[in-house]
Amino acid sequence: MKVHITADMEGIATICHDIQSDTKGGDFPRMREIMTGEVQAAIEGARDAGANKIVVCDGHDTGRNLLIEKLDRDVEVIEGSSYDLGMMAGISRDFDASFQIGYHSMRHTHAGVLGHTFTYSVAELRLNGTVVGESGLSAAIAGHFGVPVVLVSGDAHAVRQAKNLIKNLVGVSTKEGVGLYAVRTLTPDKACELIRKGAKEALELVGDIEPYTIKKPIMMEVEFERPLMAQYVSRIPLVKRKDFKSVAFKAADMVEAFHVFELMNQVASYAKDEGPL
Ligand SMILES: [Zn+2]
Incomplete structure (x- = not known):
């Protein structure tokens, strides 16, 4: 089974301010470690379910966030910026499932965390009338290649928004906004435990989850x-x-x-x- 993992940073446990996810911020070294841990947990869960090929796209900002040396040695990682298909770089018809890790809610989400849609310049994005954030956008790109999104981890409202679009997907909520720059969060360890479990469970549902496709044109x-x-x-x-x-x-x-x-x-x-x- 082949799995594509797209990883963002604003939805990982702990983060409550964009300066923490900025390479120039003092907290960035910690945050990239937590992000790497969550991605590794998803990899371990996928392995538990029998995945034999895993490609990870480092989808946050510069694309130079993950500490590759701490990941499972047999995965491939797409690093850097910018690459074709953005956060979904590397996706193709060869994959059986897509995971979204560290995803955040869309712009203007009440109690979302650092909600934005691609950039902070976009107030709202609609595809054939349906409002989507980055999760929906990535899901629609996966859907173009016939690949279903089966796991989304991130803030509680990112998970809720993904579930509104895609039936049966497994959602792992790592935190919830309690103020514009404040969160109530799981510890990184707990988030990783739930992500690993969720990843295994999600791959067992492949076949029960439809790719998210947007009707053309x-x-x-x-x-x-x-x-x-x-x-x-x-x-x-x-x-x-x-x-x-x-x-x-x-x-x-x-x-x-x-x-x-x-x-x-x-x-x-x-x-x-x-x-x-
Ligand atoms: Zn993002």
Whole structure:
């Protein structure tokens, strides 16, 4: 059985402030260790269920977070940035299942932790009318290749949002927001124990969980935090301005949708230093 693991950092146990997940932050060395532990726990759970090929994508920020020397020696890791398909780099039709580890809730989630959708510039992302965060986006890319997401670990609302989209998946909640920069969290050890158990259980459900597929063509609508971002992004050919802060793009499939979404975020970033609008 072949498993693809996409790993983010904001959803791991403990983290409550983005400075902790920033390579320049003093807590970063601790956080990358905790992230590595959670990924290793998922690998161990997958092995318990008989997985024989595991590819891990280091999907947070620079893609240089995981301490590879502490992972199971027989996995392959995609490290660095940026790579095709972002956090889902390496996915293909060869895989039987996808795991999401350290995932966080979408932007503007009450009691979510560090909720954002790809960047903090995106207020809301909709695929054929359904609001998705990074978990839904990654699930839809996996679904494009016929691969089901069977395990999601992260903050309680990331897990809830994933379960709303995908029936029967196994969710492991590591913490919950109790303030914008405050969490009630499991200890890293406890989170790892639950992730290992969840990973084994999730692989036993492969076959009972459908890939998350979005019907083609895909109408992608993106609301930005600021109108100037929408103005800049609407200059990309075939991207239409919908309203003050929103744009829309009709994509042939999920890979095209993701490529354009990534480009939109790059273009929107030019608005950041352009005054308050
Ligand atoms: Zn993220």
